[in-house]
Amino acid sequence: MHRGRLSTIGAGAGAWLAAIAIAFPLLWALLTSFKTELEAAAYPPSFVNFSWTLDNYRAALGGGEYFAALWNSLLIAGGSSALALLVAVPAAWAMAFAPTRRTRGLLLWMLSTKMLPPVGVLIPIYLFYRDWNLLDTVSGVAILLAAGNLPIAVWMLFSNFKEVPAEILEAARMDGALLLQELGLVLAPMALPGLASTFFLIFTLAWNESFWTLNLTSTDAAPLTAFIAAFSSPQGLFWAQLSAVSMLSVAPVLAIGWLCQRQLVRGLTFGAVK
Amino acid sequence: MRGRGRLLVSPAVALLLVSSILPLVATIWFSLIDYRLLVPGTGRFVGLANYVHLLTDPSFGPTLVNTLLLIGMVLVVSIVGGLGMALLLERVVLGRGVLRLLVISPFFVMPPVSALLWKNLLMQPVAGFFAWVSSLFGLRAFDWFARAPLASIGLIVSWQWLPFACLILLTSLQSFDREQREAAQLDGASAFVIFRQLVIPHLARPIAIVVMMETIFLLSLFAEIFVTTGGGRGSSNLAFLVYSQAMVRYDVGAASAAGIVAVVFANVLAFFLVRAVGRSLDA
Numbered sequence: 001m002h003r004g005r006l007s008t009i010g011a012g013a014g015a016w017l018a019a020i021a022i023a024f025p026l027l028w029a030l031l032t033s034f035k036t037e038l039e040a041a042a043y044p045p046s047f048v049n050f051s052w053t054l055d056n057y058r059a060a061l062g063g064g065e066y067f068a069a070l071w072n073s074l075l076i077a078g079g080s081s082a083l084a085l086l087v088a089v090p091a092a093w094a095m096a097f098a099p100t101r102r103t104r105g106l107l108l109w110m111l112s113t114k115m116l117p118p119v120g121v122l123i124p125i126y127l128f129y130r131d132w133n134l135l136d137t138v139s140g141v142a143i144l145l146a147a148g149n150l151p152i153a154v155w156m157l158f159s160n161f162k163e164v165p166a167e168i169l170e171a172a173r174m175d176g177a178l179l180l181q182e183l184g185l186v187l188a189p190m191a192l193p194g195l196a197s198t199f200f201l202i203f204t205l206a207w208n209e210s211f212w213t214l215n216l217t218s219t220d221a222a223p224l225t226a227f228i229a230a231f232s233s234p235q236g237l238f239w240a241q242l243s244a245v246s247m248l249s250v251a252p253v254l255a256i257g258w259l260c261q262r263q264l265v266r267g268l269t270f271g272a273v274k
Numbered sequence: 275m276r277g278r279g280r281l282l283v284s285p286a287v288a289l290l291l292v293s294s295i296l297p298l299v300a301t302i303w304f305s306l307i308d309y310r311l312l313v314p315g316t317g318r319f320v321g322l323a324n325y326v327h328l329l330t331d332p333s334f335g336p337t338l339v340n341t342l343l344l345i346g347m348v349l350v351v352s353i354v355g356g357l358g359m360a361l362l363l364e365r366v367v368l369g370r371g372v373l374r375l376l377v378i379s380p381f382f383v384m385p386p387v388s389a390l391l392w393k394n395l396l397m398q399p400v401a402g403f404f405a406w407v408s409s410l411f412g413l414r415a416f417d418w419f420a421r422a423p424l425a426s427i428g429l430i431v432s433w434q435w436l437p438f439a440c441l442i443l444l445t446s447l448q449s450f451d452r453e454q455r456e457a458a459q460l461d462g463a464s465a466f467v468i469f470r471q472l473v474i475p476h477l478a479r480p481i482a483i484v485v486m487m488e489t490i491f492l493l494s495l496f497a498e499i500f501v502t503t504g505g506g507r508g509s510s511n512l513a514f515l516v517y518s519q520a521m522v523r524y525d526v527g528a529a530s531a532a533g534i535v536a537v538v539f540a541n542v543l544a545f546f547l548v549r550a551v552g553r554s555l556d557a
Binding site: 008011012014015016018019020022023025026028029032040041042043044045087088090091093094095098100106108110111112113114115116117118119120121122123124125126127128143144146147148150151154204207208210211214215224225226228229231232239242243246249250253254256257258261262264265268269272273 | 279280282283285286287289292293294295296297298300301304358359362363365366367368369373374375376377378379380381383384385386387388390391392396400401403405406409433436437438441442445446479480483487490494496497500501502504512513520521526529530532533534536537539540541543544548550
């Protein structure tokens with residue numbers, strides 16, 4: 001018993017140390033975001049005894065560039081997720097409640113399109129977008145990200161709908177419920193949590209997506225990913241600034257991610273790990 | 275009902291066809307023709323010439339090796355680290371929620387942010403945090419991106435994917451049958467034996483899924499290279515090669531051939547993933 005307790009304490013201490021080490025880069029950036037540029041690059045680094053300042057946040061929020069990028073990120077992530085759901089909900093609903101011989105194959109085919117690396121289709125899409133004036137537009141990027149997240153959305157919704165007992169829907173039908181009533185009054189309340197978590201997962205993935213957003217946007221439609229990537233040029237290296245902007249860009253999805261950890265596991269493994 | 279079902283599914287199928295299958299066919303076609311953006315009058319069918327050119331290019335070998343090394347390194351670090359972390363988290367009683375939040379955070383950081391924070395705040399050889407830490411041990415600061423660019427990128431990407439592996443393995447560990455473990459303990463099995471004989475087989479499937487999911491995302495690893503080395507110092511991978519062939523050298527044919535090589539790679543892996551997931555569909 002004594003040994004068991006000791007090893008539990010050991011595991012606890014180890015877990016805390018490891019967890020802080022894993023989160024350290026973020027914690028360090030958070031701290032740096034409150035320093036002046038001079039202190040941010042100071043050697044040796046200071047941990048607490050520096051003059052704390054909000055200047056970096058003020059500078060980031062003061063310039064219009066950050067808000068333009070934030071707005072584009074919101075539009076791209078929100079728009080692509082809404083579009084993906086709009087297309088995925090009917091598909092998942094049909095496959096869950098009116099399966100045919102082909103349903104299984106169709107689901108696996110959708111999954112297999114996710115296995116196609118974006119580099120394999122970058123060039124035709126880039127050229128097509130160039131010719132149709134879709135380069136550097138919010139809608140151009142949003143449609144692609146919607147398509148990219150569609151398999152995940154369909155799979156998550158499908159496994160969610162599957163858990164709704166068919167008897168309840170049948171009972172509603174017996175009681176004379178019309179299809180719309182069946183959908184709105186019986187199915188929707190039961191499926192709503194799954195719908196919400198699906199939305200949040202694909203929103204997060206779209207928010208952080210950095211292949212298409214870097215390749216297809218330049219100025220007008222540049223979201224936060226492209227805005228931050230512009231900090232990579234040597235003359236743009238202001239660590240405190242970079243830290244503040246990073247914190248501002250990461251915070252929204254971090255909050256969402258913390259709330260939806262379980263759905264994340266399910267969505268990203270296509271229901272294979274519950 | 276059947277007709278309506280088809281109607282409901284068709285927008286999803288159409289969107290996927292237009293966004294992935296159609297462009298893929300176009301990429302295959304581009305890879306077979308001579309197509310350079312700045313050279314007028316190209317478009318001639320050249321068969322496999324782009325592939326021959328690509329495969330015999332002295333920089334292709336290292337690029338392919340880099341792609342594999344990066345994927346391999348990230349897989350090993352994120353799975354071994356993630357499993358270790360999951361085993362620790364599973365035993366923790368105090369502050370479990372907070373610990374989980376700390377551990378999964380890196381997964382939600384957008385790639386350009388994590389790459390730039392690591393490269394500058396941590397790995398910079400003069401004033402970076404790691405330089406200070408090594409000075410505490412009396413060591414000279416290591417110039418990460420000058421001396422080991424590929425490993426540096428691998429480390430950053432591993433940090434991003436460790437939470438993913440950890441979360442999946444933790445979920446799966448928690449569904450591990452307690453009674454089975456207790457029975458084994460009563461029979462006098464040591465912790466190591468239980469881990470090897472019971473826990474590892476239980477984790478085989480989730481580990482396989484982590485390997486394949488990560489591989490698929492890592493085949494398109496791009497932003498981390500783009501913002502740190504810009505593909506220089508021998509740190510380019512297949513995805514970056516496609517980008518530089520097309521967007522910098524304007525050689526669409528060669529870039530498409532490289533893209534198809536990446537697709538073939540992914541397909542071999544996808545074959546196994548789809549089979550594994552298909553099995554869970556039947557279960």
